[in-house]
Amino acid sequence: MEKPGRSYNNHNQLWFAILISFILLLLCFHYSYTFRSPNNNVFTFSLNNNTDSCNGRYVYIQNLPFRFNQFLLQNCHILTRGTDKSNMCPYMKNLGLGPEIKNQNFNGVLLSNTWYATNQFLLEVIFHNKMKNYECLTNDSSLASAIFVPSYIGLDISRFLWVSNLTVRDSSGFELVEWLVKKPEWKRMWGRDHFLVSGRISWDFRRQFDDLAYWGSKFRFLPESMNMSMLAVEASSWNNDYAIPYPTSFHPSMDGEIYQWQSKIRHQKREFLFTFTGAPRPENEESIRGKIIEQCRGSSFCKFIDCSYGGEKCDDPVNVMKVFENSVFSLQPSGDSYTRRSIFDSILAGCIPVFFHPGTAYSQYKWHLPKTRTKYSVYIPVKDVKEWNVDIEKVLLRIPEKDVIAMREEVIKLIPKIVYADPRGKLDNFEDAFDLALKGILERIENVRETMRKGKDPSVGFADEDHYKYTFSDN
Ligand SMILES: *[C@@H]1O[C@H](CO)[C@@H](O)[C@H](O)[C@H]1NC(C)=O
Ligand SMILES: *[C@@H]1O[C@H](CO)[C@@H](O)[C@H](O)[C@H]1NC(C)=O
Ligand SMILES: *[C@@H]1O[C@H](CO)[C@@H](O)[C@H](O)[C@H]1NC(C)=O
Numbered sequence: 275m276e277k278p279g280r281s282y283n284n285h286n287q288l289w290f291a292i293l294i295s296f297i298l299l300l301l302c303f304h305y306s307y308t309f310r311s312p313n314n315n316v317f318t319f320s321l322n323n324n325t326d327s328c329n330g331r332y333v334y335i336q337n338l339p340f341r342f343n344q345f346l347l348q349n350c351h352i353l354t355r356g357t358d359k360s361n362m363c364p365y366m367k368n369l370g371l372g373p374e375i376k377n378q379n380f381n382g383v384l385l386s387n388t389w390y391a392t393n394q395f396l397l398e399v400i401f402h403n404k405m406k407n408y409e410c411l412t413n414d415s416s417l418a419s420a421i422f423v424p425s426y427i428g429l430d431i432s433r434f435l436w437v438s439n440l441t442v443r444d445s446s447g448f449e450l451v452e453w454l455v456k457k458p459e460w461k462r463m464w465g466r467d468h469f470l471v472s473g474r475i476s477w478d479f480r481r482q483f484d485d486l487a488y489w490g491s492k493f494r495f496l497p498e499s500m501n502m503s504m505l506a507v508e509a510s511s512w513n514n515d516y517a518i519p520y521p522t523s524f525h526p527s528m529d530g531e532i533y534q535w536q537s538k539i540r541h542q543k544r545e546f547l548f549t550f551t552g553a554p555r556p557e558n559e560e561s562i563r564g565k566i567i568e569q570c571r572g573s574s575f576c577k578f579i580d581c582s583y584g585g586e587k588c589d590d591p592v593n594v595m596k597v598f599e600n601s602v603f604s605l606q607p608s609g610d611s612y613t614r615r616s617i618f619d620s621i622l623a624g625c626i627p628v629f630f631h632p633g634t635a636y637s638q639y640k641w642h643l644p645k646t647r648t649k650y651s652v653y654i655p656v657k658d659v660k661e662w663n664v665d666i667e668k669v670l671l672r673i674p675e676k677d678v679i680a681m682r683e684e685v686i687k688l689i690p691k692i693v694y695a696d697p698r699g700k701l702d703n704f705e706d707a708f709d710l711a712l713k714g715i716l717e718r719i720e721n722v723r724e725t726m727r728k729g730k731d732p733s734v735g736f737a738d739e740d741h742y743k744y745t746f747s748d749n
């Protein structure tokens with residue numbers, strides 16, 4: 275009788291000892307496991323919950339001097355829209371979304387109070403304001419996976435793009451990097467974890483030569499700037515530029531508004547097979563626009579909206595959406611640059627885009643648009659404008675109705691991904707254009723960090739020769 279009892283007791287003591295050691299060990303971990311790994315990420319080990327949902331997603335907003343951002347908003351009268359002399363002040367309203375479009379102006383084209391007269395250049399301000407409400411911000415830059423530089427570089431350069439003194443044109447870019455490299459955050463990865471956002475196309479910052487015949491500032495060719503990543507409405511072929519959607523005029527602040535819009539768009543009656551909304555480029559012989567306008571004018575299935583100066587108001591979201599809501603397809607040729615805001619207005623209206631050059635969307639918005647381009651768009655490649663003799667109407671009429679419906683459904687599904695939700699609201703079931711952009715840039719910076727950790731050169735700041743190449747093949 276004695277033996278089993280003692281044995282039972284010994285057993286108990288043994289387990290007790292093991293349990294105590296285990297608890298001590300865990301406590302030990304708890305206190306000592308807040309350590310800094312070589313790459314400066316901090317892992318915290320907790321008894322209750324060892325998963326921090328922000329792990330790997332922390333962003334630090336660099337605390338820039340006033341002159342790089344707020345100054346431009348307060349002095350909006352010095353910023354013009356470029357084409358005309360009216361200033362940018364009205365567009366600063368509503369955290370950069372612009373003036374709200376009131377119900378009485380809708381004419382059944384738009385829905386609810388989610389529409390604003392948004393100017394594309396204000397993307398910098400909208401993005402900054404969305405960033406301020408990001409769930410994983412940190413004030414401790416050593417915790418951050420990425421450093422956001424909230425400089426309104428596009429608004430800033432718009433003051434100098436037409437200035438013929440190149441020193442003046444480049445000066446604010448120099449000032450910005452000079453300021454950044456002095457900060458402790460720079461030294462950690464030599465700026466390779468820094469990113470900024472531009473509402474202007476990347477080419478506006480990529481003047482290759484100090485020669486007045488060349489366009490833009492040389493900001494993105496400064497060695498410091500080369501180490502940073504830039505998100506812009508149009509990327510260059512350099513591998514530190516990334517394209518994100520142009521802002522449209524639709525800024526929902528909750529899921530319901532997206533569902534409601536999708537449902538309206540899905541049931542839209544579409545009178546026209548296709549539309550072209552834009553202006554001709556007579557001065558550019560390489561431009562396909564002349565041929566497209568000719569074909570549109572010659573087809574009873576096509577609606578042409580002439581956006582030439584003095585033409586119909588193509589800036590008015592009600593006019594723009596009305597046309598796209600009434601067409602099955604929209605023609606999206608390149609303009610002054612490869613991309614156009616119109617692509618996103620078209621998607622927003624459930625109107626299937628037709629592309630003529632891979633640089634207009636396929637090689638740009640990789641974080642936001644599907645890989646399989648046939649799912650949501652039609653591609654009519656143009657290698658040589660002079661030899662181009664495709665009949666657009668015939669191509670579009672040949673597409674079976676069931677394919678059209680499937681494509682449109684895909685386009686409608688894209689809507690939440692290409693809109694910038696109101697920074698004052700919150701979407702629960704959707705990732706918007708901002709969320710996808712941030713996810714993309716965090717992933718990219720993580721890859722760079724990983725490469726640097728292995729002691730290799732992350733090859734940031736090189737031109738990607740293949741950028742537009744794959745593109746002319748048929749897949
Ligand atoms: C751990 O924390 C995350 C984020 O705070 C939370 O979503 C999750 O439910 C927690 N898990 C447990 C087991 O408490
Ligand atoms: C960072 O610091 C500012 C000013 O002290 C504070 O208002 C803000 O809430 C802090 N943000 C975070 C994410 O801790
Ligand atoms: C350009 O502007 C800078 C700075 O204002 C000035 O020093 C320089 O003389 C100007 N250059 C020319 C060619 O006017």
Ligand SMILES: *[C@@H]1O[C@H](CO)[C@@H](O)[C@H](O)[C@H]1NC(C)=O
Pocket residue numbers: 463464465466497498501732
């Ligand atoms: C850019 O990054 C590299 C490391 O990848 C570093 O050697 C270089 O000094 C950085 N340039 C600047 C201007 O900080």
